[in-house]
Amino acid sequence: MIPASFDYVRPQSLEDALARLGEHGDDARVLAGGHSLLPVMKARLADPGVLVDIAGIESLSGISESEDGITIGAMTTHAEIEASASVQGRCRSLAEAAAAIGDVQVRNRGTLGGSLAHADPAADYPAVILAANAEITVAGADGERVIAADDFFTGTYETALGAGEIITSVRIRASAARGSSAYLKAAQQASGFAVCGVAARVALDADGAVERIRVGVTGVAATAYRATSVEDALTGAAPSAESIRKAAATAGEGVDALDDFYAGADFRRHLAGVYAARAIGKAWIRAAGE
Amino acid sequence: MEINISINGESRTFDVEPRTLLVHLLRDDAGLTGTHVACETSICGACTVLLDDKAVKSCTVLAAQAQGCEVTTIEGMANGEQLHPLQEQFWEKHGLQCGFCTPGMILTANQLIASNADPTDEEIRHGIEGNICRCTGYQNIVDAISAAAAQMRD
Incomplete structure (x- = not known):
């Protein structure tokens, strides 16, 4: 099972990635960890002409803590979320969902942003995103915007992400004192x-x-x-x-x-x-x- | 496109199509056929290799995504004639029958032991959840990984 031919680009900045998406329009797809998109492409259910690999954009990875919550970069892997003391402390259900995904190898590659953008109806994260009232930050040609969890999942494999937009991070408020x-x-x-x-x-x-x-x-x-x-x-x-x-x-x-x-x-x-x-x-x- | 990857410590350059999967680069271009390809759907784990020390299913990674990374395959586990403790213990404990899943099993186990030097049997079973064996019933695999971890602690 080998995907159909495509061109591959690996921009080093978000601006460059957005420009590439703008340039290629519907023919381009964003490649995060590849654990949803590549299986679909191998099965020839998707046939993008260009893959824009966002793995080289450092600002999209990592977990940061603020006083009232956590912000998780879109390229943060399930394994990193599962193991994060910040996530375990601030939103335990998210760590539990990450740990429940696939297997060790899948969790080493799959990413939060990739899973959310794919919006599989049987994925684990959406339940937590809704329960935690998470905010999904996306970047596009016109700048950044924040999508509320309740507005994000619009259908099977469908989200509120617009054409040419990339998820950059997910913000979750810390659990209340009690x-x-x-x-x-x-x-x-x-x-x-x-x-x-x-x-x-x-x-x-x-x-x-x-x-x-x-x-x-x-x-x-x-x-x-x-x-x-x-x-x-x-x-x-x-x-x-x-x-x-x-x-x-x-x-x-x-x-x-x-x-x-x-x-x-x-x-x-x-x-x-x-x-x-x-x-x-x-x-x-x-x-x-x- | 040109790709530079370090495979088992050796820096190598390949000219591949963007759609080339890492498992095919390893087997067909690098000639390292110890990495097996079976389900091709990121389920079975036979194609597991280490990518920058993390176990990944190389049938679901583009060779292009491995640009600049360190890849470790089963061929990189032994030190010359000296088997890696995991290889030695799979032999000692009869951790294989047909051997098809063994390279992937060993590389996944290697990541497990690297992060947990003294895993319980339950942790080992959880750690190899992404690797399927149709021969052994897993018991001897668990024993082998446990014995290898003990040997590596010594």
Whole structure:
């Protein structure tokens, strides 16, 4: 399996990369770690004329911490995110999602920005991005803009990224003082992709009631979504194992679920409820204890 | 396009098409056929090599992406006639039957031991999750990696 022929460029600056994308238009694709794009090209499902490899742009890699959050460069690998003490401390669910992707070799090459831009409906990150209310910074010919998590995933393999734009970084606010998060998934046995993955982020008030909660679900529908019915049911009250289970059960309700020979639509909706309960429960216990 | 890569410590230059996969460069252009190619879909791990000391599936890396990098293949593990501890222990512990997955297994294990000198059996099993063996049932592979780690600690 060898991709069709293409031209390859490796710009050393973001400006140069954007210029190359502008020059080649729809014929160009951005190459990050290559662990989504190259398989698609090898299967001849994509046939770009030009690959713009952004691995040479140093400013796109790395994790930086600020007082209220973390900023992760788009070219940061899953392995780096998994191992980062900053990520583990500020957004544990993101570290857990990174660790749940593929295998060691895939995590050594695959990148956060590449995965988000590819927007596979069974990818792990989208659940966390939604639950963490992340901000995705993208650069284009007209400068930078920030896309809110809720606006980013628009469909199967579709995002709010415009033509000629490159994701540069993802910003996530640190968990609240009494807050934490968790990501759990039911993985497809052979591929490891999420049949259902749920990220929950919880902030508790001084009395232990839920001040804020966001729940992201991936793998279940054609695109990742927020389980707002679950969030609404749990906000404002002190949670219990029973209230979480009852609220979480609605995580898949009314969802137009994917249906294939790995998992039928009903099963996926069921899993959404089960995994939402587990992820919320875990985030809650962490929030109460940390 | 021209590519410069250090393979097993030797700096080499190749003229390849941009679409050339690293595994094909290694096998067809560099003549190093110890790196195997099987599933071609980044699942099986037979094509694993080290790229700047990190295990990667060379069927899913363009040769062009390896420009300026250090590549280590199974041919670079032994020191002359002296086998690497991982090679020695795969032999001692019967960590292979047909041997097809072995080069990839050994290079993945090498990264594992480099970051964790004394891995538990569970950590070893997790560490080689990206390498598939259809012969051994993995037990002897785990034993071999564990024994190699012990030998490397001595």
